[in-house]
Amino acid sequence: MKTAKAGARPPAARISSDAAFQYLLRLGDDRLVLGHRLSEWCGHGPILEEDIALTNIALDLIGQANLFLELAGRAEGKGRDQDALAYFREAVDYRNLLLVELPKGDFAFTIARQLAFSVYSFLQFEALVKSTNEDLAGIAAKAAKEAKYHVRHSADWLIKLGDGTDESHERAQRAVDEIWRYTGEMFVADDVDRAAVAIGLGVDPSTLGDPWRGHLDDVLKRATLIVPEVKFMQRGGRTGNHTEHLGHILSEMQIVARSFPTGGW
Amino acid sequence: MTSDNQWPLWEVFVAAGNGAPHEHVGSLHAVDAEQALQNARDVYARRNEGVSIWVVPSSAITASTPDDVGSFFDPANDKVYRHPQFYKVPRGVRGV
Numbered sequence: 001m002k003t004a005k006a007g008a009r010p011p012a013a014r015i016s017s018d019a020a021f022q023y024l025l026r027l028g029d030d031r032l033v034l035g036h037r038l039s040e041w042c043g044h045g046p047i048l049e050e051d052i053a054l055t056n057i058a059l060d061l062i063g064q065a066n067l068f069l070e071l072a073g074r075a076e077g078k079g080r081d082q083d084a085l086a087y088f089r090e091a092v093d094y095r096n097l098l099l100v101e102l103p104k105g106d107f108a109f110t111i112a113r114q115l116a117f118s119v120y121s122f123l124q125f126e127a128l129v130k131s132t133n134e135d136l137a138g139i140a141a142k143a144a145k146e147a148k149y150h151v152r153h154s155a156d157w158l159i160k161l162g163d164g165t166d167e168s169h170e171r172a173q174r175a176v177d178e179i180w181r182y183t184g185e186m187f188v189a190d191d192v193d194r195a196a197v198a199i200g201l202g203v204d205p206s207t208l209g210d211p212w213r214g215h216l217d218d219v220l221k222r223a224t225l226i227v228p229e230v231k232f233m234q235r236g237g238r239t240g241n242h243t244e245h246l247g248h249i250l251s252e253m254q255i256v257a258r259s260f261p262t263g264g265w
Numbered sequence: 266m267t268s269d270n271q272w273p274l275w276e277v278f279v280a281a282g283n284g285a286p287h288e289h290v291g292s293l294h295a296v297d298a299e300q301a302l303q304n305a306r307d308v309y310a311r312r313n314e315g316v317s318i319w320v321v322p323s324s325a326i327t328a329s330t331p332d333d334v335g336s337f338f339d340p341a342n343d344k345v346y347r348h349p350q351f352y353k354v355p356r357g358v359r360g361v
Contacts, residue, residue: 052307160296
């Protein structure tokens with residue numbers, strides 16, 4: 001490991017507080033963790049065609065994460081590349097949304113989560129195309145096309161499940177109810193976001209909430225599903241306060257790289 | 266097939282480039298046309314294979330049967346004059 005870590009310091013101080021690094025880390029971590037979650041469907045999809053579709057989306061997300069983490073490593077300036085960031089950080093150093101680390105659940109849960117994240121992601125990319133960081137703007141332009149397809153795919157599925165059989169409707173509604181309290185975190189702007197906006201790098205997430213909600217309302221209506229009323233939104237991922245699930249997924253994802261640190265593939 | 270619980274079958278045609286013909290690449294299961302199109306994209310066009318996809322319900326295709334082979338195709342074996350290359354073109358009309 002290239003960086004020394006002092007265990008006694010609070011989690012937030014353990015990695016660079018540089019806003020650009022933090023902002024890019026968030027972009028990368030969301031997609032790395034969700035991509036890994038989706039890859040858990042590989043070989044377990046409800047039908048062969050959907051198995052391939054989900055793993056395609058997983059690969060898109062991991063590809064995006066690869067690019068964002070590479071940029072993050074450069075912004076940090078301590079010689080860490082995307083592999084060092086992906087495989088040699090602890091859960092408290094991850095900056096992903098709680099939403100993306102939740103277990104894959106049933107197919108309805110995976111689809112509801114995917115729709116919520118993909119719409120958010122597409123709106124982010126649409127705005128990030130205007131970033132003053134040319135690398136980031138370029139990645140966003142390419143990734144927006146991927147996200148647009150992810151939205152189309154998951155929206156189509158949620159409508160089919162919601163407006164399907166009694167059981168698929170019930171499961172789809174339960175999935176939407178379960179994810180809803182994790183969606184608020186996407187639109188909370190904190191100091192990192194404000195600093196990223198100030199330097200022309202990032203987008204203010206609070207501006208994405210209304211268009212996101214408009215899109216979700218439309219899909220849920222067509223799916224004959226009810227928008228849940230949630231009084232309290234969960235948050236914490238952006239500051240390293242994760243659910244117990246992140247540690248498990250990271251241990252699985254990181255074990256090979258940590259067991260063979262100099263291994264090449 | 267009443268005992269078949271599979272979703273309807275669709276045939277997939279992909280055009281490799283603008284203006285290229287849509288060629289049959291395979292088949293898949295899907296509940297409707299939109300899903301068939303998405304599945305075709307994921308199964309048959311995820312490696313940059315094409316710029317356009319057609320999906321057609323397999324049930325809409327009428328196919329010749331092996332029994333037809335003799336009467337359909339054998340008579341063509343000895344009729345090379347049905348190929349345009351069979352005819353010599355006079356020099357005077359070259360380039361017409």
